[in-house]
Amino acid sequence: MYDRQREFRFAWKCPLWFCFAGLVGLLVWTGAAYAAPDSARQQVVYHISDGDPDRQRSALRNVANHLNILGDDGADIVVVLQGDGVTLLLRPDAQPQLPGGLSANATGEVRIGIEDLRLRGVRFEVCAHSLARRGIDDDRYLLDVDPADLVPSGIDELVRLQRAGYTYIKP
Amino acid sequence: MSSSNELDLNAFVDGELTADQQAEFLEAMRDDPELARQACELGQLKAQLRLAYASPPPPRLRGGARVGASWRAIAASGILLVLGVVAGWLLPDDVERNRFVVLDADGRGQTPATAANDETRIVFHLTNADPLVAAELLDEVEGMLAAYQADHRPLRVEVVSHSDGLALLRQSLTAYGTRIHELAQRFPNLTFVACRNTIDRLRVERGIEVRLVPDAEVIDSGVNHVVRRQKEGWSYIRV
Missing domain, CATH: 1.20.5 (Single alpha-helices involved in coiled-coils or other helix-helix interfaces)
Structure with missing residues (x-):
């Protein structure tokens, strides 16, 4: 058997x-x-290149809503300001330096929105090249920008972040 | 009965005799009733044997061996399944991440390459008709191409003009026809691409026959093109 x-x-x-x-x-x-790591934390880069204050405010709302869903620790969000988008972080005293049609927007509700997002971990990076092109040559016109966040080229930074795995969003 | 007769008897019953021998044996049986009786008995015995073993039972298989074999087959297929699931779980990520595309000389190739290829590839998606925006884009693109060229770093740039952004590549609207031509001549790794859907829409909706600057290439759909480029691992920048 x-x-x-x-x-x-x-x-x-x-x-x-x-x-x-x-x-x-x-x-x-x-x-x-x-x-x-993929499921733990989203990496997102927002690109703002528009100088219109209403559209900038709406972009900030997009970022805030994004964080509301994921939680402040759930996402690594970088906002790259390039082209006319740099005006988002310009203090009102930068206004005389700017070419016609542009406004320095880091004031009132926008300023509060930026400071709130920074407290929640969002990093704002500014394109130095775009600033120089608009006659802004001094960082005293900027709203508390760390020198490390003043990037030589916003386009290069957008490329670098995407190659590092960040998802690109243009609000 | 002699031994030769006994041999013949068996041979007869077995049907092994030649026709002549058979005839001879039949004649012998007629003369010898005892031989006939023996042949008859032997024939009956043989028939009984044949009947009893007409369909011999198949050799008994070892039931346990079958059980063992199927257990191993189940275990092996289970492990293969797990391996397949795990491999399937791991691979797509890897493949998606490492997939890039190398362009041919005309900037339109499809040959897959690997992540080892460190060429930077950027697709600019222009949907804005503002000449100031277009001017800044061309400055940025020129600056990047020159910097990468000076550092001997590989770079590919495509400017996809779509919707209102098509103005950059229209003979009648662009402010930068000469500049585009100079850039395209200077940098073979720069391509200007126009969206055919936009061109067709302008003809159908507004009766405009679009004439493009000579350096523009045409693709079917600007949106489809930028999506494909992103899937291929290009960095995407909306202008």
């Missing part, structure tokens, strides 16, 4: 099965480690 138990034990003694089991375990473990 055939012994079923013996066959069962034999299967588990075979070293090949241990190799298989080990390989499966390793794949599951690396898979979990690999997938974790």
